Amino acid sequence: xxxxxxxxxxxxxxxxxxxxxxxxxxxxxxxxxxxxxxxxxxxxxxxxxxxxxxxxxxxxxxxxxxxxxxxxxxxxxxxxxxxxxxxxxxxxxxxxxxxxxxxxxxxxxxxxxxxxxxxxxxxxxxxxxxxxxxxxxxxxxxxxxxxxxxxxxxxxxxxxxxxxxxxxxxxxxxxxxxxxxxxxxxxxxxxxxxxxxxxxxxxxxxxxxxxxxxxxxxxxxxxxxxxxxxxxxxxxxxxxxxxxxxxxxxxxxxxxxxxxxxxxxxxxxxxxxxxxxxxxxxxxxxxxxxxxxxxxxxxxxxxxxxxxxxxxxxxxxxxxxxxxxxxxxxxxxxxxxxx
Amino acid sequence: xxxxxxxxxxxxxxxxxxxxxxxxxxxxxxxxxxxxxxxxxxxxxxxxxxxxxxxxxxxxxxxxxxxxxxxxxxxxxxxxxxxxxxxxxxxxxxxxxxxxxxxxxxxxxxxxxxxxxxxxxxxxxxxxxxxxxxxxxxxxxxxxxxxxxxxxxxxxxxxxxxxxxxxxxxxxxxxxxxxxxxxxxxxxxxxxxxxxxxxxxxxxxxxxxxxxxxxxxxxxxxxxxxxxxxxxxxxxxxxxxxxxxxxxxxxxxxxxxxxxxxxxxxxxxxxxxxxxxxxxxxxxxxxxxxxxxxxxxxxxxxxxxxxxxxxxxxxxxxxxxxxxxxxxxxxxxxxxxxx
Numbered sequence: 001x002x003x004x005x006x007x008x009x010x011x012x013x014x015x016x017x018x019x020x021x022x023x024x025x026x027x028x029x030x031x032x033x034x035x036x037x038x039x040x041x042x043x044x045x046x047x048x049x050x051x052x053x054x055x056x057x058x059x060x061x062x063x064x065x066x067x068x069x070x071x072x073x074x075x076x077x078x079x080x081x082x083x084x085x086x087x088x089x090x091x092x093x094x095x096x097x098x099x100x101x102x103x104x105x106x107x108x109x110x111x112x113x114x115x116x117x118x119x120x121x122x123x124x125x126x127x128x129x130x131x132x133x134x135x136x137x138x139x140x141x142x143x144x145x146x147x148x149x150x151x152x153x154x155x156x157x158x159x160x161x162x163x164x165x166x167x168x169x170x171x172x173x174x175x176x177x178x179x180x181x182x183x184x185x186x187x188x189x190x191x192x193x194x195x196x197x198x199x200x201x202x203x204x205x206x207x208x209x210x211x212x213x214x215x216x217x218x219x220x221x222x223x224x225x226x227x228x229x230x231x232x233x234x235x236x237x238x239x240x241x242x243x244x245x246x247x248x249x250x251x252x253x254x255x256x257x258x259x260x261x262x263x264x265x266x267x268x269x270x271x272x273x274x275x276x277x278x279x280x281x282x283x284x285x286x287x288x289x290x291x292x293x294x295x296x297x298x299x300x301x302x303x304x305x306x307x308x309x310x311x312x313x314x315x316x317x318x319x320x321x322x323x324x325x326x327x328x329x330x331x332x333x334x335x336x337x338x339x
Numbered sequence: 340x341x342x343x344x345x346x347x348x349x350x351x352x353x354x355x356x357x358x359x360x361x362x363x364x365x366x367x368x369x370x371x372x373x374x375x376x377x378x379x380x381x382x383x384x385x386x387x388x389x390x391x392x393x394x395x396x397x398x399x400x401x402x403x404x405x406x407x408x409x410x411x412x413x414x415x416x417x418x419x420x421x422x423x424x425x426x427x428x429x430x431x432x433x434x435x436x437x438x439x440x441x442x443x444x445x446x447x448x449x450x451x452x453x454x455x456x457x458x459x460x461x462x463x464x465x466x467x468x469x470x471x472x473x474x475x476x477x478x479x480x481x482x483x484x485x486x487x488x489x490x491x492x493x494x495x496x497x498x499x500x501x502x503x504x505x506x507x508x509x510x511x512x513x514x515x516x517x518x519x520x521x522x523x524x525x526x527x528x529x530x531x532x533x534x535x536x537x538x539x540x541x542x543x544x545x546x547x548x549x550x551x552x553x554x555x556x557x558x559x560x561x562x563x564x565x566x567x568x569x570x571x572x573x574x575x576x577x578x579x580x581x582x583x584x585x586x587x588x589x590x591x592x593x594x595x596x597x598x599x600x601x602x603x604x605x606x607x608x609x610x611x612x613x614x615x616x617x618x619x620x621x622x623x624x625x626x627x628x629x630x631x632x633x634x635x636x637x638x639x640x641x642x643x644x645x646x647x648x649x650x651x652x653x654x655x656x657x658x659x660x661x662x663x664x665x666x667x668x669x670x671x672x673x674x675x676x677x678x
Contacts, residue, residue, distance in 0.1 A: 074419040075619060083413055087440055091447070096454050099438040101426055108430075115435050254623055280414060284593055286625035 005048045014044040021045075067307060068116035068124045069097045072104045076222070076251060077279045078296055079127065082149065085300020086125060093308065095122075102128055104221070110135055117144070122311045125149055125303045145316060147307040149299060151194040157318030159310065161303040165195060168292035168325040169202035169246065170209075172274045175290070175327055176244045177210050179335045181272065185242035186216040187230060187252050193222065199248045199276065215242060219252055227255020235263050243271060243336035250275035250282050250291055257285060257332070268334035278328050288330035295323050344387045353383035360384075406646060407455035407463045408436045411443045415561070415590060416618045417635055418466065421488065424639020425464060432647065441467055443560070449474055456483070461650045464488055464642045484655060486646045488638060490533040496657030498649065500642040504534060507631035507664040508541035508585065511613045514629070514666055515583045516549050518674045520611065524581035525555040526569060526591050532561065538587045538615065554581060558591055566594020574602050582610060582675035589614035589621050589630055596624060596671070607673035617667050627669035634662050 007025075011018040016037060024033040024041040033041070069086055071079045083099065090097050098121060100112035109128055113135060116124070123145030126136075133153070139146055140156040152160040176184055186203040189196030200216065207214035219230040227247065235241070247253035253275030260267050267273050267287055275282060275291035282289040302321050310316040346364075350357040355376060363372040363380040372380070408425055410418045422438065429436050437460060439451035448467055452474060455463070462484030465475075472492070478485055479495040491499040515523055525542040528535030539555060546553035558569040566586065574580070586592035592614030599606050606612050606626055614621060614630035621628040641660050649655040 074413070074422055075416070077414075077416055077419075077619070080413040080416075080419070084440065084442070091450070096437075096439070098435075100435070101423065103423070111430070254620075257623070280416070281593075281620050281624075284596070284620075284625065285623050286627070288625070 014041045064120045068121040072128045074101045081296035082300040085297035086304045089301040089304035145310045149303045159319045161321045163294040163325045165198045166202040170206040171327040173206035181244040183242045184244045187247040188218045189222045189248040224255045227252030228259045231256040231259035246274045250277045250279045272333040287332045290333040353380045403459040405460045407460040411467045413440045420635035421639040424636035425643045428640040428643035484649045488642045498658045500660045502633040502664045504537045505541040509545040510666040512545035520583040522581045523583045526586040527557045528561045528587040563594045566591030567598045570595045570598035585613045589616045589618045611672040626671045629669045629672040
């Protein structure tokens with residue numbers, strides 16, 4: 001790398017004192033420098049390609065202006081819009097999001113967390129969804145700023161930003177009940193993910209509130225393959241075929257669509273399917289998927305806002321911010337055949 | 340944040356000298372410490388929650404062990420698998436990828452680049468696809484290590500990792516010609532993206548090699564909406580309907596599918612459609628998309644490998660690594676109706 005331009009070079013070219021350059025280029029003190037001088041300094045900085053040494057600055061101010069964002073699976077298309085929401089908020093405030101992807105592996109999650117912490121991030125947004133994890137308890141006791149996204153912790157009072165899961169599942173069950181379905185299966189996610197757990201509970205109570213008997217099968221992971229395998233196993237089990245399936249997320253729903261197709265069953269005429277998230281491309285599936293739309297951009301920006309608040313104050317308040325969701329009806333749901 | 344544990348604390352608990360701890364916890368010197376002592380030090384470090392100060396270490400060794408990865412659009416589902424490929428390679432080598440997303444905006448790209456450079460990343464993987472950009476020329480003259488991914492620069496000799504675009508497009512045209520299509524439209528991407536440009540050129544030469552007249556329409560961006568709008572405009576133009584469309588990527592192909600549907604045209608019986616990338620969910624579209632599969636994980640890991648090489652040597656060699664691609668035939672292609 002070539003020799004780095006320093007603040008002294010900028011001061012020399014602008015014909016001012018080093019301290020003036022420092023004041024002019026720092027957001028907190030730039031108002032102390034008059035406009036003409038400030039412009040002269042900015043022009044010199046741009047001309048020389050001066051880059052403030054953020055690493056060195058982080059050692060002086062104790063803030064690194066970076067935030068760690070840990071997600072379980074970037075290939076689940078609900079995360080990119082969430083990340084865009086986080087970045088929209090942070091970038092406007094001079095913060096950078098350092099992103100890490102854990103592939104849903106506990107060990108990767110710990111490594112990513114420690115690695116980011118060693119780079120002195122000012123806090124974390126965690127969307128990895130383990131409701132019980134030693135990592136979180138440890139982080140809490142080390143006084144590390146964390147905001148949970150989508151899925152909360154059952155152990156420590158960190159703030160949480162989430163969609164209204166109970167409302168979303170109730171809307172899905174209502175929609176199916178109105179179409180005439182009385183035998184609905186919940187294709188649940190692993191129950192150690194708090195979102196999966198919350199949605200399963202919401203399904204049970206929505207069914208019992210409407211006098212329906214809840215049936216449930218649990219997938220081994222939150223991806224398309226797990227959804228397909230779980231539906232395959234259910235269809236092969238000899239249990240009576242439900243007339244509708246409410247899946248815990250769109251990837252499981254997509255797996256269910258694949259499984260139904262391979263078993264020669266038509267969606268929606270044999271079995272209706274409802275997903276959850278309204279992930280990108282849900283409208284392009286075959287058939288286009290009825291699902292619960294979660295405002296992913298807003299989830300991201302709310303999480304970033306809460307984290308900025310937590311970083312700038314002494315005490316972190318364990319708020320839960322719940323964003324409204326809405327049912328999007330497409331072609332994967334219809335009245336049951338024998339009605 | 341609580342007081343940070345130092346190397347002295349670890350030395351005290353382990354009952355050894357500070358220099359021994361330093362040697363034991365550094366990959367390059369750990370072999371100098373005997374196993375029993377090393378285990379004692381590791382246990383003490385874990386017990387105290389000691390985190391090596393990577394920021395401070397980066398100032399001493401001049402390497403930060405971080406790499407900046409800049410992508411144009413995380414919501415394009417081909418990028419998450421590429422990122423996973425990059426991370427698989429880097430993580431195993433103690434490197435962390437700091438990810439930035441530009442939303443395809445030149446200004447965001449510059450900011451992300453400068454911000455990551457200020458955090459002293461050791462190099463960049465750029466997948467933003469501008470074949471001509473002042474940023475790249477500037478970076479090259481500043482001797483900054485960069486590997487281009489997917490799309491090369493026309494201005495500076497940076498290494499490039501890409502799929503075999505010419506071969507992929509030729510395979511798509513061959514497939515359609517074998518089905519009996521003679522009137523094929525290329526739904527191209529913006530021609531200032533080098534991939535779009537390469538694929539358009541490949542389309543022209545594949546057609547002329549087979550005695551077909553190439554027709555082309557150019558979308559304003561590489562996303563679903565642009566593909567839909569561009570196809571809409573073509574269908575409304577009164578020009579004769581082609582019997583097949585080869586799109587420059589799967590998102591454009593998906594836009595074409597939506598447009599055909601809204602115009603009451605069936606794919607494949609009225610118009611066949613071929614995409615490019617085999618992005619996740621391409622098999623779930625309606626109809627499942629025939630497309631050219633690009634090995635995204637391998638693209639990512641090759642780019643990471645080239646960058647590690649560039650960082651560890653004085654001179655960067657402007658290699659081009661081309662990975663093979665393959666046609667995946669699904670239900671969006673069929674013989675033309677009048678055959």
